[in-house]
Amino acid sequence: MKLSKLVLSLLGSLLIANATAAPATLAERWSTLRTEQPKLQIRDAARALGVSEAQLLATNIGKGVTRLQADGNQPREIMRAALDLDIVQAITRNENGVIETTGVASKFKQAGDKSEQADAKDPETEARQRNIAGGYLGGPIDLRFHFENWKYAFAVEQSGRDGKPTRSLQFFDANGTAVHKIYVRNEAGMAVYDKLVANFRLPQQSGELNVLAVAPKVAEKPDAEIDVKEFQLAWKDMTDVHQFAQIMREFHLTREQALRLAPAGVVERVTPAALRTLLDNAAKDKVAIMVFLGNDGLTQIYSGKIEKTMAAGGFFNVLDPDFNLHIRDTALRSGWVVKRGGVTSVEFFDKEGTQVVSFFGVRERGKPQPQAWVDLADSLPKAK
Numbered sequence: 001m002k003l004s005k006l007v008l009s010l011l012g013s014l015l016i017a018n019a020t021a022a023p024a025t026l027a028e029r030w031s032t033l034r035t036e037q038p039k040l041q042i043r044d045a046a047r048a049l050g051v052s053e054a055q056l057l058a059t060n061i062g063k064g065v066t067r068l069q070a071d072g073n074q075p076r077e078i079m080r081a082a083l084d085l086d087i088v089q090a091i092t093r094n095e096n097g098v099i100e101t102t103g104v105a106s107k108f109k110q111a112g113d114k115s116e117q118a119d120a121k122d123p124e125t126e127a128r129q130r131n132i133a134g135g136y137l138g139g140p141i142d143l144r145f146h147f148e149n150w151k152y153a154f155a156v157e158q159s160g161r162d163g164k165p166t167r168s169l170q171f172f173d174a175n176g177t178a179v180h181k182i183y184v185r186n187e188a189g190m191a192v193y194d195k196l197v198a199n200f201r202l203p204q205q206s207g208e209l210n211v212l213a214v215a216p217k218v219a220e221k222p223d224a225e226i227d228v229k230e231f232q233l234a235w236k237d238m239t240d241v242h243q244f245a246q247i248m249r250e251f252h253l254t255r256e257q258a259l260r261l262a263p264a265g266v267v268e269r270v271t272p273a274a275l276r277t278l279l280d281n282a283a284k285d286k287v288a289i290m291v292f293l294g295n296d297g298l299t300q301i302y303s304g305k306i307e308k309t310m311a312a313g314g315f316f317n318v319l320d321p322d323f324n325l326h327i328r329d330t331a332l333r334s335g336w337v338v339k340r341g342g343v344t345s346v347e348f349f350d351k352e353g354t355q356v357v358s359f360f361g362v363r364e365r366g367k368p369q370p371q372a373w374v375d376l377a378d379s380l381p382k383a384k
Contacts, residue, residue, distance in 0.1 A: 103140025
């Protein structure tokens, strides 16, 4: 009888302890998830746990993760310092695509001189100057920055897939979504990396991040409210492909909407399957291409020929030694061959109407685009 009372008392104590036990921390939940799915990428783990990737990464501060300064111009200064890392792998992604390029970033010949000083009386020039980091224009690591959308920065040391330690710089936006990552790929860059981390280390190594909820996508302006005639005239007057962004802003158009309302004969819709055709034929025929892939914080560009293409892991891929491209082509809704300002591009959009990736032919400044690229674009399977 006494034994039964003792057992009941112990069971009661355990029930009370379990009822009052603190809920599992995010770090503990992630540890459990890694045990259950060891191959799960951190971005997918964050989605499964209902948090951002930055928040998940921050749970390891002090255990291989160091938070870096990211206020004001700090991200730009970190990227400027990263120009000295020698061989790096630069990784940029959006929801349905990833671009990875390995090489040495190029510097401006006179980085930091008066050419980078902004005119406070010219807001447009000032904004443009804020997005200069002393290099990355052309060369293997070709990047276009929008630093105003960078919010958090980390230095990360962890074991790679081969068991060897890796060192990287990782940047995130205000939502905690990855903007860009740089991995050091050469011993020559290790000392530079260590110095960079020491110089930009945030004094307070807190894992608390005040991430913002992702804002709902802004609705397209109804076609009936667009001055289509004037928009089409502006399109025909384009003398440079870079004028397209200004025209879209002027008429308050989304990118896919602008293609849909384009003048006759300058846009042709292709099937989502055209992505595979484009990459396969570019590899087979040795056509040099430019690949643009990015997010709100950064666009990465690859220029050159590609060799190995294949479908794997739910993506269609380019798998070359110094260049990888991964596109979740099942998520694509539309593709477009676009002719503007004397330049032909091929652009693909996902089911949310967001641009995933775009392609151009490689051409020398001031010279016509190669006919091989135009022929490739024109040969893609048309949408019905």
